[in-house]
Amino acid sequence: MDQQDIRHDFGLRPIINVSGTMTSLGASIVVPEAVSAVAAVLPQFVEIDDVQKKASQVIARLCGTEAGFVTASCSAGITLAVAGAMTGSNLAAIERLPDTTGLKDEVLILSGHMVSYGAPVEQGIRLSGAKVVPVGQATSARAYQLDGAITEKTAAAVYVVSHHTVQYGLIPLDEFVAVCHARGVPVIVDAASEYDLKGFLATGADIALYSSHKFLGGPTGGIVAGKTELVRATYLQNSGIGRGMKIGKEGMIGTIAALEAWEKRDHAGIRERETGYLKLWHETLNGRPGVTALIEPDPTNNPLDRLKVFVSPQEAHITAWDLADALASGPSPIIVRDHEVEHGFFYMDPCNLHPGQETIVARRLVEELEKARQSNEVIATSLERRRNRRAEAQMRWPN
Numbered sequence: 001m002d003q004q005d006i007r008h009d010f011g012l013r014p015i016i017n018v019s020g021t022m023t024s025l026g027a028s029i030v031v032p033e034a035v036s037a038v039a040a041v042l043p044q045f046v047e048i049d050d051v052q053k054k055a056s057q058v059i060a061r062l063c064g065t066e067a068g069f070v071t072a073s074c075s076a077g078i079t080l081a082v083a084g085a086m087t088g089s090n091l092a093a094i095e096r097l098p099d100t101t102g103l104k105d106e107v108l109i110l111s112g113h114m115v116s117y118g119a120p121v122e123q124g125i126r127l128s129g130a131k132v133v134p135v136g137q138a139t140s141a142r143a144y145q146l147d148g149a150i151t152e153k154t155a156a157a158v159y160v161v162s163h164h165t166v167q168y169g170l171i172p173l174d175e176f177v178a179v180c181h182a183r184g185v186p187v188i189v190d191a192a193s194e195y196d197l198k199g200f201l202a203t204g205a206d207i208a209l210y211s212s213h214k215f216l217g218g219p220t221g222g223i224v225a226g227k228t229e230l231v232r233a234t235y236l237q238n239s240g241i242g243r244g245m246k247i248g249k250e251g252m253i254g255t256i257a258a259l260e261a262w263e264k265r266d267h268a269g270i271r272e273r274e275t276g277y278l279k280l281w282h283e284t285l286n287g288r289p290g291v292t293a294l295i296e297p298d299p300t301n302n303p304l305d306r307l308k309v310f311v312s313p314q315e316a317h318i319t320a321w322d323l324a325d326a327l328a329s330g331p332s333p334i335i336v337r338d339h340e341v342e343h344g345f346f347y348m349d350p351c352n353l354h355p356g357q358e359t360i361v362a363r364r365l366v367e368e369l370e371k372a373r374q375s376n377e378v379i380a381t382s383l384e385r386r387r388n389r390r391a392e393a394q395m396r397w398p399n
């Protein structure tokens with residue numbers, strides 16, 4: 001390991017991330033512009049409302065909207081935006097939350113959007129004191145169901161754009177907005193991990209929420225963007241339930257710097273570099289016994305592809321999940337994207353690599369696959385045992 005690597009000083013494993021932008025792995029590589037802005041502001045005093053005014057201008061420009069601010073996370077943004085829709089600018093109501101007595105407090109969400117990004121989306125809604133009203137079924141939702149769920153108590157509707165959600169049979173965002181707006185219900189879009197900063201608000205949605213620390217390469221934070229009145233009501237929650245979700249000056253300034261860098265980012269050049277990594281791994285894997293790799297586009301149309309790697313245990317002498325675990329061990333641990341590994345495949349995401357790591361990844365793939373081929377038996381841990389081992393490790397923390 002590189003002696004300059006701070007992970008060495010803390011006894012942390014020098015993982016290589018081909019999983020994607022994961023909170024559990026430290027999110028993303030923060031862009032140099034944000035790193036230096038964070039370091040420069042940390043020793044200075046600033047007037048926070050003025051920093052947030054500056055953030056508002058930059059967010060408005062990049063998102064093609066009226067206003068915005070930075071909070072602790074996208075998850076915090078969900079809670080605060082729902083709170084803002086319930087209280088408006090009523091400071092007394094803001095201080096009373098999560099007691100919603102006298103307020104509209106029902107929040108609609110499609111059943112197929114009630115997913116977990118590491119915590120349940122609907123808990124982020126309930127944290128404000130709001131009541132969650134699921135609409136439709138897990139894999140189907142129609143406009144009449146949404147319309148029929150709106151009552152005089154409806155405060156807002158939350159729409160989730162993510163690979164985690166059900167990807168078919170649900171109401172598209174523009175129709176969702178049209179139904180809600182016809183009944184005077186504001187729409188809050190959770191677009192935490194999406195590259196498109198303008199498209200969701202362009203449907204007429206009132207607020208869009210993004211994570212600073214995902215594709216933008218900012219420090220940990222959440223971006224709230226949208227129409228001035230609701231953004232202001234959301235911002236005012238900082239003197240209520242938002243206090244425990246506060247972000248510091250470094251998170252605000254770092255997010256502004258990351259947004260400004262995003263405007264100048266060489267999107268085509270970065271895509272080309274990522275495509276090069278995928279081609280290298282594809283060439284490395286194809287033709288190996290029991291391994292089939294193919295390049296697949298992102299399910300929510302972000303401008304990125306991933307390599308989908310199928311492993312046939314009989315021929316490769318190892319299961320997809322045992323290969324994932326083997327890659328994650330040793331002195332150069334590689335973490336793949338294994339959310340669906342029970343189906344016999346994992347993904348490799350090229351977005352969070354430092355140049356040069358792609359060849360380490362290719363070498364480790366070859367090493368582990370050749371080792372497995374030499375094994376007389378198929379390396380096959382039971383999935384249940386693997387799952388239980390992870391759950392037990394979690395319950396043993398910090399030991």
Ligand SMILES: *Cc1c(COP(=O)(O)O)cnc(C)c1O
Binds near residue numbers: 072
């Ligand atoms: C990551 C994610 C979140 C949470 O974002 P944080 O900023 O990490 O709190 C919320 N919703 C979706 C769809 C996500 O992917």
